[in-house]
Amino acid sequence: MTEKHRPKTRKDRIMDAALLIFAEKGFQNATITEISKKAGVSEATVYEYFGTKEDLLFAIPEKISNDTFEESSKVIPYIKGVEGKIRAILLFYVQLYQSNPDYSALVLLQLMSNKRFRQTPAHEAIRKSSHGLLDCIREGIADGTFKKDANPYLIRSMLMGTVEHLFIHWHMQGMPKRKPSIVDLLDSFLEIVFDGIRTRKEDSGTTLYLKLEDAKVLEKILPKKDAAAKDKTK
Amino acid sequence: MTEKHRPKTRKDRIMDAALLIFAEKGFQNATITEISKKAGVSEATVYEYFGTKEDLLFAIPEKISNDTFEESSKVIPYIKGVEGKIRAILLFYVQLYQSNPDYSALVLLQLMSNKRFRQTPAHEAIRKSSHGLLDCIREGIADGTFKKDANPYLIRSMLMGTVEHLFIHWHMQGMPKRKPSIVDLLDSFLEIVFDGIRTRKEDSGTTLYLKLEDAKVLEKILPKKDAAAKDKTK
Amino acid sequence: MTEKHRPKTRKDRIMDAALLIFAEKGFQNATITEISKKAGVSEATVYEYFGTKEDLLFAIPEKISNDTFEESSKVIPYIKGVEGKIRAILLFYVQLYQSNPDYSALVLLQLMSNKRFRQTPAHEAIRKSSHGLLDCIREGIADGTFKKDANPYLIRSMLMGTVEHLFIHWHMQGMPKRKPSIVDLLDSFLEIVFDGIRTRKEDSGTTLYLKLEDAKVLEKILPKKDAAAKDKTK
Amino acid sequence: MTEKHRPKTRKDRIMDAALLIFAEKGFQNATITEISKKAGVSEATVYEYFGTKEDLLFAIPEKISNDTFEESSKVIPYIKGVEGKIRAILLFYVQLYQSNPDYSALVLLQLMSNKRFRQTPAHEAIRKSSHGLLDCIREGIADGTFKKDANPYLIRSMLMGTVEHLFIHWHMQGMPKRKPSIVDLLDSFLEIVFDGIRTRKEDSGTTLYLKLEDAKVLEKILPKKDAAAKDKTK
DNA sequence: AATGAATGAGGGTTCATTCAT
DNA sequence: TATGAATGAACCCTCATTCAT
Numbered sequence: 001m002t003e004k005h006r007p008k009t010r011k012d013r014i015m016d017a018a019l020l021i022f023a024e025k026g027f028q029n030a031t032i033t034e035i036s037k038k039a040g041v042s043e044a045t046v047y048e049y050f051g052t053k054e055d056l057l058f059a060i061p062e063k064i065s066n067d068t069f070e071e072s073s074k075v076i077p078y079i080k081g082v083e084g085k086i087r088a089i090l091l092f093y094v095q096l097y098q099s100n101p102d103y104s105a106l107v108l109l110q111l112m113s114n115k116r117f118r119q120t121p122a123h124e125a126i127r128k129s130s131h132g133l134l135d136c137i138r139e140g141i142a143d144g145t146f147k148k149d150a151n152p153y154l155i156r157s158m159l160m161g162t163v164e165h166l167f168i169h170w171h172m173q174g175m176p177k178r179k180p181s182i183v184d185l186l187d188s189f190l191e192i193v194f195d196g197i198r199t200r201k202e203d204s205g206t207t208l209y210l211k212l213e214d215a216k217v218l219e220k221i222l223p224k225k226d227a228a229a230k231d232k233t234k
Numbered sequence: 235m236t237e238k239h240r241p242k243t244r245k246d247r248i249m250d251a252a253l254l255i256f257a258e259k260g261f262q263n264a265t266i267t268e269i270s271k272k273a274g275v276s277e278a279t280v281y282e283y284f285g286t287k288e289d290l291l292f293a294i295p296e297k298i299s300n301d302t303f304e305e306s307s308k309v310i311p312y313i314k315g316v317e318g319k320i321r322a323i324l325l326f327y328v329q330l331y332q333s334n335p336d337y338s339a340l341v342l343l344q345l346m347s348n349k350r351f352r353q354t355p356a357h358e359a360i361r362k363s364s365h366g367l368l369d370c371i372r373e374g375i376a377d378g379t380f381k382k383d384a385n386p387y388l389i390r391s392m393l394m395g396t397v398e399h400l401f402i403h404w405h406m407q408g409m410p411k412r413k414p415s416i417v418d419l420l421d422s423f424l425e426i427v428f429d430g431i432r433t434r435k436e437d438s439g440t441t442l443y444l445k446l447e448d449a450k451v452l453e454k455i456l457p458k459k460d461a462a463a464k465d466k467t468k
Numbered sequence: 469m470t471e472k473h474r475p476k477t478r479k480d481r482i483m484d485a486a487l488l489i490f491a492e493k494g495f496q497n498a499t500i501t502e503i504s505k506k507a508g509v510s511e512a513t514v515y516e517y518f519g520t521k522e523d524l525l526f527a528i529p530e531k532i533s534n535d536t537f538e539e540s541s542k543v544i545p546y547i548k549g550v551e552g553k554i555r556a557i558l559l560f561y562v563q564l565y566q567s568n569p570d571y572s573a574l575v576l577l578q579l580m581s582n583k584r585f586r587q588t589p590a591h592e593a594i595r596k597s598s599h600g601l602l603d604c605i606r607e608g609i610a611d612g613t614f615k616k617d618a619n620p621y622l623i624r625s626m627l628m629g630t631v632e633h634l635f636i637h638w639h640m641q642g643m644p645k646r647k648p649s650i651v652d653l654l655d656s657f658l659e660i661v662f663d664g665i666r667t668r669k670e671d672s673g674t675t676l677y678l679k680l681e682d683a684k685v686l687e688k689i690l691p692k693k694d695a696a697a698k699d700k701t702k
Numbered sequence: 703m704t705e706k707h708r709p710k711t712r713k714d715r716i717m718d719a720a721l722l723i724f725a726e727k728g729f730q731n732a733t734i735t736e737i738s739k740k741a742g743v744s745e746a747t748v749y750e751y752f753g754t755k756e757d758l759l760f761a762i763p764e765k766i767s768n769d770t771f772e773e774s775s776k777v778i779p780y781i782k783g784v785e786g787k788i789r790a791i792l793l794f795y796v797q798l799y800q801s802n803p804d805y806s807a808l809v810l811l812q813l814m815s816n817k818r819f820r821q822t823p824a825h826e827a828i829r830k831s832s833h834g835l836l837d838c839i840r841e842g843i844a845d846g847t848f849k850k851d852a853n854p855y856l857i858r859s860m861l862m863g864t865v866e867h868l869f870i871h872w873h874m875q876g877m878p879k880r881k882p883s884i885v886d887l888l889d890s891f892l893e894i895v896f897d898g899i900r901t902r903k904e905d906s907g908t909t910l911y912l913k914l915e916d917a918k919v920l921e922k923i924l925p926k927k928d929a930a931a932k933d934k935t936k
Numbered sequence: 937a938a939t940g941a942a943t944g945a946g947g948g949t950t951c952a953t954t955c956a957t
Numbered sequence: 958t959a960t961g962a963a964t965g966a967a968c969c970c971t972c973a974t975t976c977a978t
Contacts, residue, residue, distance in 0.1 A: 010958095028262040044953090044954080110347070113343035113346075113347065118406055157399045160399055161396040161400065165399070180385070188385060189388055193426065196429040276943045287970090496730040509939085510940070512974090513937080515973090581815065618894075626860065630859050633866060634856075636814065640817065653856055656856060657860070661894065664896075733948085734947075745964085747963055
């Protein structure tokens with residue numbers, strides 16, 4: 001906000017150009033020459049700032065993912081309830097990916113499958129977000145929001161995998177304008193997941209699923225009709 | 235079964251070697267020299283069978299994914315119920331990916347983000363499976379198994395995205411031996427998804443979800459103990 | 469004439485195909501594979517008949533140029549006068565080149581500048597024709613048809629060079645239909661050359677070229693006006 | 703003249719080396735490796751300056767033929783008479799070809815039969831010279847120097863074809879020292895051609911070609927015997 | 937005689953990277 | 958700090974040619 005609006009530094013210009021070109025043609029098919037040309041500097045200058053083509057690649061998500069993590073860190077603590085927190089974390093992701101398609105293309109198509117990227121400070125921030133998600137899920141299990149037997153890793157894979165898959169497909173189709181944007185889908189998505197892992201009654205008691213041949217028997221055990229009302233009326 | 239167990243053809247040996255090396259070092263970092271050496275043929279021979287390095291890359295999933303699709307096509311029709319079908323389709327995938335890690339690494343890390351691969355006959359088979367999934371979901375919505383307002387594309391992205399994410403992570407961590415293998419996770423995973431999108435009442439009779447304060451009441455209505463057994467007790 | 473019209477031998481089919489393809493794409497850019505395919509034989513068969521790609525190249529003009537030389541040898545001796553002989557030799561060439569464009573393309577564009585071709589039996593026949601031309605010229609000089617100081621080598625270069633140049637240009641322009649075909653040009657061409665090297669007196673009488681300062685003197689020797697008319701004394 | 707005699711640039715060194723090697727072994731058999739070695743630069747440097755092996759080939763005649771055309775353009779206009787102009791144009795060619803045998807070998811043996819070369823700026827200069835020749839011939843026809851029915855294209859083919867043929871033969875024989883060099887031959891050559899296409903009467907006065915049945919009449923008009931001498935009056 | 941299959945040998949081209957200025 | 962110029966190091970791909978059958 002109070003940032004001085006100084007002209008982009010050479011370094012920034014290089015990274016901007018690199019993001020564009022890496023996203024467009026992939027890491028291997030992008031050339032330093034092309035990037036330097038787009039950035040308006042010489043090739044040697046690129047090497048002044050980034051020792052290696054791969055260093056340049058990894059430098060791009062570093063700042064962005066850190067910023068995103070920090071920003072989300074400022075907000076998450078104020079959110080009550082694990083479901084809300086999870087929603088918030090994913091929303092950060094989805095918004096970032098959606099508002100910056102080059103970045104999401106870079107991360108999802110170029111970096112995600114790069115083993116060396118996983119040992120990078122840039123990936124650290126992503127891992128922290130991912131870990132935050134895991135913590136939320138565990139917390140939800142611990143506090144009874146989610147089923148005791150839920151597998152947190154599986155849940156996290158569902159959350160991240162679905163979001164990533166949606167974006168990958170979006171990119172692969174040439175990023176068409178979507179009626180329900182991915183952001184729009186988020187709540188339906190989360191509702192399905194949460195619905196599948198939430199405890200039915202909360203904490204105490206036992207939830208049984210009975211298939212009754214004859215509804216009349218119900219009368220014997222259910223004095224009140226509304227006992228049949230379920231969480232998922234919607 | 236009655237196949238003559240003839241020695242692997244040169245072509246097969248080349249594809250085997252290529253799969254190994256592509257999976258290990260990635261398409262760009264693999265060299266034809268290395269592949270031909272591992273296959274025990276000359277480089278020129280590689281080009282006899284595959285016009286291009288990329289042709290070789292794409293030839294590998296072509297056979298496998300077609301075979302898998304055909305095999306699954308033989309089984310799926312005999313499965314009653316969309317949930318079973320969906321489970322079967324995913325199981326085919328997961329088993330293929332798990333039993334052939336090089337192949338899953340190739341597909342998930344090298345090919346999935348390759349735009350040209352998407353215009354390939356090899357990808358066609360994958361797309362057909364993916365479309366089969368979509369059809370099942372739609373069928374489930376139509377026949378009342380799933381909620382009317384479920385978004386089939388979202389569901390599919392959940393199914394595929396989760397599975398892919400699990401495998402990608404597995405690969406990225408160096409394919410550790412997992413206690414609950416990904417195949418093992420499949421049912422828990424599907425239960426969550428189905429649980430989130432199923433309509434609560436089923437076709438005949440009435441399915442009731444009772445929240446019982448006291449398990450003893452069951453004795454009144456359930457003469458036989460096993461009557462309480464349900465499709466998805468878990 | 470009495471040749472049995474047997475089906476083309478494999479060898480002939482190969483040479484036909486080679487002529488076509490060599491002429492079209494040049495020696496270097498033609499491939500044995502393509503030639504063998506067009507000939508309807510295997511590559512190995514090409515090597516049965518011709519030890520080398522270059523051998524195949526050289527084999528093509530061998531027969532043709534020998535045939536042409538022989539044929540012209542049958543005719544030339546019966547022609548009286550060196551000019552007629554020269555005309556006949558060139559006519560053979562021009563007709564051959566014009567009626568078989570692939571052959572002339574091969575000879576003029578591929579072979580003429582190939583040093584090894586000059587040591588070839590195929591070139592021998594060409595050289596013999598060329599030498600025949602030289603002999604005619606010398607004979608013409610000796611018998612007083614041509615000027616004593618004419619340079620036979622120069623004359624021959626004029627004769628061959630002009631013809632070749634006309635054909636090379638024709639090929640380079642894509643062999644357009646020409647109104648005056650090259651054959652048609654031959655006589656005008658020869659007339660110019662002969663005119664330039666002929667001694668001025670013809671057979672009978674004496675041809676004198678007088679430069680008259682004063683046209684009036686003509687009246688003294690030329691009773692009829694029109695006797696002086698002639699640009700084209702021939 | 704006042705040019706600083708700076709050391710040859712890398713680009714020049716590459717072109718020099720390429721000319722040598724292309725002329726010696728032909729375009730196809732020359733390798734970039736060999737050229738770069740002879741030029742004392744790396745192969746990559748060759749590609750810095752010339753994007754392609756063929757680009758390098760075409761770059762060589764570009765400069766030379768342009769220079770030659772320009773130089774000749776400076777001189778030609780000052781020459782009176784089409785014969786003199788034609789002689790000048792050809793002399794430029796012959797001198798260039800003779801003084802730079804590698805260049806003439808390149809042009810006559812490698813480039814002349816290269817179809818792509820004909821669409822090259824390098825060939826444009828050659829075409830301009832060639833067109834200049836044509837213009838001179840036409841001018842000669844128009845101003846009465848040459849016969850009205852002379853075919854300019856044929857004449858040009860005679861001029862160029864002969865010169866080229868002389869040089870091609872010279873190269874094919876290993877460029878022997880010639881007693882009458884090709885330059886030396888030029889005038890005899892032109893005299894033959896001109897003689898064959900000139901109108902007999904010259905500008906002033908009237909040139910008449912008389913065929914005299916009886917040489918005695920000459921005595922009436924030609925007091926001096928030597929008036930009849932002239933094959934080569936000029 | 938004919939060929940399917942295989943390959944040795946090499947060439948053009950590309951680029952990330954370096955370094956003197 | 959910035960860069961123009963240069964290159965080392967590979968890699969993909971081609972094809973004439975061979976040989977067992």
